[in-house]
Each structure stands twice: as C-alpha cells, then as structure tokens.
Amino acid sequence: MRRWVRLVLLLVAGFAAFHWWSGLEPEHAPGGPATSGATARAPAGDARFPAFLPPEAVATLEAIERGGPYSYDRDGSVFQNRERRLPDQPRGYYREYTVETPRSPDRGARRIVAGGDPPEVFYYTDDHYRTFRRVEVQR
Numbered sequence: 558m559r560r561w562v563r564l565v566l567l568l569v570a571g572f573a574a575f576h577w578w579s580g581l582e583p584e585h586a587p588g589g590p591a592t593s594g595a596t597a598r599a600p601a602g603d604a605r606f607p608a609f610l611p612p613e614a615v616a617t618l619e620a621i622e623r624g625g626p627y628s629y630d631r632d633g634s635v636f637q638n639r640e641r642r643l644p645d646q647p648r649g650y651y652r653e654y655t656v657e658t659p660r661s662p663d664r665g666a667r668r669i670v671a672g673g674d675p676p677e678v679f680y681y682t683d684d685h686y687r688t689f690r691r692v693e694v695q696r
Contacts, residue, residue: 604695605694605695605696606618606692606694606695607692607693609681609690610681610692611656611667611683613656613657613658613659613667614656614667614669614681614692616657617654617655617656617657617669618669618679618692618694620654621654621669621671621676621679627654627655628655628657629655629664631653631655631664632653632654632655633652633653633654634652634653635648635649635651635652635653636651636652636653636670637651638651640686642686642687642688642689643670643672643680643689646672650672650673650674651670651671651672652670652671652672652676653668653669653670653671654668654669654670654671655667655668656668656669656681656683666682666683666684666685667681667682667683668681668682668685668686669681669692670682670689678691679691679692679694680692
C-alpha cells in the first residue's frame with residue numbers, strides 16, 4: 558500500500574513540476590472574469606491588435622481579414638445575439654468564429670464575433686458568450 562501512495566505522490570509532483578516548468582497556465586473556468594485572456598499576449602511587434610488577446614485570437618482575426626480558410630464548419634455562421642449582450646443589429650449582422658483553445662478536445666469556449674459585411678466591428682469572448690470585450694483592430 559505504501560508503494561502505491563509513493564507512486565501517486567511522485568506522479569502528482571511530476572505533473573505539477575512539468576506545468577510549473579513549462580509555464581502553462583490553467584484555462585479559466587466559464588463564468589470567470591472577462592479579462593482572463595489578459596495574461597496571454599498578441600505576438601510581439603504586432604501593434605494592430607490589443608494586448609489582451611491570446612495569440613490564437615490574433616490568428617482568427619487574421620483569417621477573418623483574409624476571408625478564410627477557417628478551422629471549423631460553424632465559423633462564419635450567424636451569431637444571433639439572443640441574450641442581447643452586443644449592440645442591437647439586424648439578424649445576420651454578427652458572425653461567429655472559433656478561437657482555438659489549446660488542449661481542448663472540442664471547439665472550446667473562445668470566439669470572435671464580427672459585425673458587418675465586410676466585418677467592421679469585433680468582439681472577443683473567452684467564456685462562451687457570457688461576456689465580451691470589444692476588439693479595436695488597427696488597420
């Protein structure tokens with residue numbers, strides 16, 4: 558029995574050391590603060606995007622600027638704004654795009670919602686549409 562306890566403790570310590578050493582941060586839980594992406598930074602030297610965006614959101618915004626290709630079939634689909642958390646606009650004005658979430662087995666909770674055709678306004682959510690932050694893109 559003591560051998561199993563030692564093994565489990567060793568595995569837990571190794572896992573914790575790996576995460577500390579690699580600098581990985583845990584993903585924030587849904588319902589957390591809207592600024593949880595504030596620790597991740599856009600690529601150095603790219604002043605077109607706010608510093609609160611994670612690099613994956615920058616990649617999504619660049620794909621939107623190019624008109625694709627997108628990683629998921631749902632990217633570019635109409636975002637209906639049912640909860641009215643974004644400014645009121647006619648149906649079809651807002652479109653949603655997936656922001657990759659490292660280590661997520663699915664699309665994750667992060668999205669860019671773009672408004673207009675072509676897109677003229679952008680919002681970032683990291684908690685599956687509970688909160689949004691406006692993204693000012695310098696052109």
